[in-house]
Amino acid sequence: MQLATLPESPDELRSLIRRGELVRPTSGMAPGRVQANLAIMPMDMAFDFLLFCQRNPKPCPLLEVVEAGQTEPQYFAPGADLRTDAALYRVYQHGEMVSEVEDLAEFWRDDLVSFLLGCSFSFESALIRAGIRMRHMERDTNVPMFITNIATTPAGAFSGPMVVSMRPIPQEQVVRAVQVTTRFPAVHGAPVHIGNPAAIGITDITKPDFGEPVAFEEGEVPVFWACGVTPQAVAMSAKPPLMITHAPGHMFITNRKDEDLAVL
């Protein structure tokens, strides 16, 4: 199926995904709906991870926590099943990826707590509506991401540097980009830095740690937003016995509208 012929309803998209008929990155699907990062872990780590998110709301904007023994995100996606409704999952044991699977039947346990975290798709839609172009989307590449020298605030076993995504923004649109994304703290919110990569520990803007580089045009400024890769990187470095995430780009599609997350 072409993207253009896919259903727009989140419920129908998740049905296709659940039946294994739509295993691919979800960028562009269900326009205007919130897509979420997934982090699933045993209950005995969940308090510390929840606290880590509370202490680091920019990189870890928590949308919903699905408690141990439950599989339905009742606030963001009533009727959905977290074990089947992301297109592709990654399973990690002690920080090492052991499997990439289309459903979690083999790995699910009743003590798993699931965290849905905000994703940059939502604020990118808002930027595009404001007339700000997204270079990496025009080039159909992954956004460039960098490990910074900005420390997250630790909680229990969780600590590490903040990861940011970078978008080149024309100088005259930088203020607008701040204003537009400030409205959406639940999906990373306002930028964490504008203009000087070295100030946040980035030595070469052409060599991202994740994703692909993008070229700058005349008069463009690098603008950095906190990135949802942060909690995953931090969780991995804690080497938990078991941790499950979505595969990169294969987000969990929710029913909620991006605009419902706006604070003003």
Next chain:
Amino acid sequence: MQLATLPESPDELRSLIRRGELVRPTSGMAPGRVQANLAIMPMDMAFDFLLFCQRNPKPCPLLEVVEAGQTEPQYFAPGADLRTDAALYRVYQHGEMVSEVEDLAEFWRDDLVSFLLGCSFSFESALIRAGIRMRHMERDTNVPMFITNIATTPAGAFSGPMVVSMRPIPQEQVVRAVQVTTRFPAVHGAPVHIGNPAAIGITDITKPDFGEPVAFEEGEVPVFWACGVTPQAVAMSAKPPLMITHAPGHMFITNRKDEDLAVL
């Protein structure tokens, strides 16, 4: 000591409080600094309470969580001690108040987790700076608070109705009041309702459930904000074996500035 002769420094105020030399409501102290509601409970309830706060950010705006075995709120009040630095505490067992004490020496346990929650003092200061008068402060009474028919989103044993505080606002300042408080989601944020008490289950605006009634002047509208009494009421109704709070009005004074909590 008169309020006018008290030190303005949060550290000095907490020193006086710690020595038992300042046992009284903290309204007006340390102008411009954040004052916090306290909720202290055993670790085995802390995940559910943290989740309750995450699900109900308007009534339960979480400022900081101090983990089990620790007594220093290192982000909001470095050097402070939660066992001694609120002027007056209330200790509850199974939902019943068993003691009102000036320090927690007798009750402290190493499994206690402490939650600092935002308080209306911060957004009231912002309203006053915007030229909006606070009737209850002019009358030197407690703000009127009402139990509503708005359900909080449950988490574990925690559930119950939202409690709101009410302030009469001149019709022509209502929009400004929304704008000003929208800047401060960490201290209850924008109103939850404007204008019609019955719509949120309040049958008699002259008979608050807590605090004291205030009179309306010509052209004034009742405006309702989520209230920090909510998490305490909800926690009490779960009848935990042990729960400790500050005594009403005797807030925990932090070092952080109200303005640092503004999101824009």
